[in-house]
Amino acid sequence: MNITVTPIAGAIGAEVSGVNVADDLPECTIAAIRQALLDHCVIFFRDQTLDVDRHKAFTRRFGELFVHPNFQLGPGQENPEIVYVRREPGDGRVLGQGWHADTTMMATPPMGAILYAIETPAVGGDTLFANQYLAYDALSDGMKAMLAPLRAVHNDTRIAGPNSGLNAQRASQVRADDNWRPTENLHPVVGVHPETGRKHLFLNGIYVHRFEGMSVAESQPLLDYLYAHAVRPEFTCRFRWHPGSIAFWDNRCTLHNAIHDSHDTVRHMQRTQIS
Ligand code: SIN
Numbered sequence: 001m002n003i004t005v006t007p008i009a010g011a012i013g014a015e016v017s018g019v020n021v022a023d024d025l026p027e028c029t030i031a032a033i034r035q036a037l038l039d040h041c042v043i044f045f046r047d048q049t050l051d052v053d054r055h056k057a058f059t060r061r062f063g064e065l066f067v068h069p070n071f072q073l074g075p076g077q078e079n080p081e082i083v084y085v086r087r088e089p090g091d092g093r094v095l096g097q098g099w100h101a102d103t104t105m106m107a108t109p110p111m112g113a114i115l116y117a118i119e120t121p122a123v124g125g126d127t128l129f130a131n132q133y134l135a136y137d138a139l140s141d142g143m144k145a146m147l148a149p150l151r152a153v154h155n156d157t158r159i160a161g162p163n164s165g166l167n168a169q170r171a172s173q174v175r176a177d178d179n180w181r182p183t184e185n186l187h188p189v190v191g192v193h194p195e196t197g198r199k200h201l202f203l204n205g206i207y208v209h210r211f212e213g214m215s216v217a218e219s220q221p222l223l224d225y226l227y228a229h230a231v232r233p234e235f236t237c238r239f240r241w242h243p244g245s246i247a248f249w250d251n252r253c254t255l256h257n258a259i260h261d262s263h264d265t266v267r268h269m270q271r272t273q274i275s
Contacts, residue, residue, distance in 0.1 A: 003029065005036045005043070009237035012131035012254065014040035021045055021246065022054040030061045033248075037112070038196055042129045042249040042256075044239055050116050050246070052079050052270070059114050059272040066110040066273035068103060069183065070160040070175045085115065085258075087125070087267040088171040094267075095172035096258030099130065099231050100206035101251050102273060105156040105183045110273040114248045117269050120241040124262030127239050127247060128231075130255040132200040135230040136190060147189045154207040155184035186212055193253050200253040201230050230255060241267075 002018045016036055019029060036043050050058065056079075059065055065081040072080055085095045103109050115127075136144070158164060161180045167173050189211070191202035205227050210219035239247055249256060251273075 003032050003036075005040070007040065008044070008239070011134055011235050011237065012041045012129050013044065013237035013239065014042075015044045015046065017046070019045065021048050021058045022050055025058075025061070034062065037248060037250055041131050041133070041254045042237070042239075042247060045246040045248070046242070047244045048116065048246050049244060050270070052082055055114070055116055055270060055272055056081060059274060063111060063274040066103075066275040068273060070156060070180075072175065073173060081272055083271040083273075084172065085267075085269040085271055086171040087260075087262070087265075089264045089266065091171055091260075091263075092169035093166060094170055094258050094260045095174075096127070096256065097260050098206055099128075099227065099255045099257045100204040101202070101255055103251075104154045104187065104202075104204060104207045105185060107185045108275070109187075110251050110275060112249055112251050112274045113271055114246060114274070115269050115271045117241045117243055117245045117267075119266050119268040120243055120245070121262035121265035121267055124259070124265065125241060125267040126259050126261075127241070128236055128257040128259065129239065129247075129249060130231045130236045130257075132202065132230060132235075132253045132255060133193075133196075133198050134235045135201045135232070136199050138232075138235075139229070144190070150189040151186040151212040152189050152203055152208045153184060153210050153212060154187055155182050155209060156207060157182045159206055191252060196253075198253070201226065202252075203227065203230065204255055231257075241269075 004017045005014045007014045067080045071083045087094045160174045210216045
């Protein structure tokens with residue numbers, strides 16, 4: 001198989017061509033895809049056709065399927081490993097809006113996600129990605145030293161549960177029942193990627209509430225600085241979707257942001273995550 005990997009921006013992101021991900025791919029092709037992911041942090045495929053089974057099968061080549069606890073909506077749900085990211089005309093918010101890494105309230109957040117576009121608007125609904133190795137590297141030595149011992153408190157109270165209010169605003173529904181309980185865990189502010197060994201920032205404004213041992217008020221000014229720094233334009237790329245497009249991101253060293261700018265259209269995607 002003749003795989004080509006073509007960067008789409010200077011900082012992050014590459015398009016992978018010459019591969020049909022629905023095929024039973026040989027191990028050497030999977031290794032080449034994994035290397036492209038490690039090199040570029042997010043990789044894209046075009047013109048693919050994935051039903052749920054093939055989507056899960058491709059995902060399993062990179063690790064175990066992750067089941068997202070906040071999207072388990074009860075009886076009638078056939079595929080607990082699939083999250084449908086759905087935008088309907090008139091939605092006030094969309095799943096994935098705002099810079100974040102996925103599901104970081106977990107003790108071991110998923111290593112990656114594979115998002116497949118089923119229906120996309122003619123224009124709008126792009127996704128932004130930001131390289132968190134570059135964000136870390138660009139900090140001063142003084143800031144790096146200050147962040148080195150810090151851990152951050154991550155929880156999911158802003159985006160799930162009865163108080164989040166999200167289900168009234170968007171088609172993608174999340175658990176909001178009275179039995180729902182928040183999940184909270186601590187993670188180092190500076191992560192070390194287990195495969196590349198590189199340091200990266202690991203903070204995001206959706207899940208992080210404060211630094212360990214500090215109040216919200218004490219934490220917020222530094223968090224605000226780091227959130228703005230982490231997504232400087234020169235650390236980012238922007239992906240334009242078409243039906244059949246796939247984005248596969250490394251959730252350990254990237255942030256992403258689904259842009260909510262296609263208000264009167266349908267955008268329908270299918271997502272798996274890798275434990
Ligand atoms: C997500 O955050 O997983 C969704 C991203 C998108 O829909 O672009």
